[in-house]
Amino acid sequence: MAKKFYDCSNSYYDKLHSYVADDLTVGCPSCHKLLNRRLSYVAGSSAEKLTAEDGGFVKGVVTYMIMDDLEVKPMSTISSITVLNNFNVKEIGGLEEKLVPFGVEEGLMLLKASFECKNVLTTVFMA
Ligand SMILES: [Zn+2]
Structure with missing residues (x-):
């Protein structure tokens, strides 16, 4: 599932409100309004994308x-x-790494x- 992010609705007008949070309970340090404007996360490399979407055969970092x-x-x-x-x-000694x-x-x-x-x-x- 893709992660959700939120920023301050005043960030459109003023850079002082350029903050991002990952839940809806965090207030903007500048104006103290809740960071509640939904942002969409766009993954960078293809590897990050696979993990973010929970896709692929092997999930996340596993051995x-x-x-x-x-x-x-x-x-x-x-x-x-x-x-x-x-x-x-x-005999473990009979094993060989290749x-x-x-x-x-x-x-x-x-x-x-x-x-x-x-x-x-x-x-x-x-x-
Ligand atoms: Zn703000």
């Missing part, structure tokens, strides 16, 4: 993990342990692989 079949899950310590259990990982390049080419390979198989990330990045 998440993407499974091999491209399923997106929120990440926590518990969920990480669950994943290790599900894959029957007994940084992968990601550009248009990889994006297209991911798209293609997602139509053809369930182990998308393995197909694209471990081949």
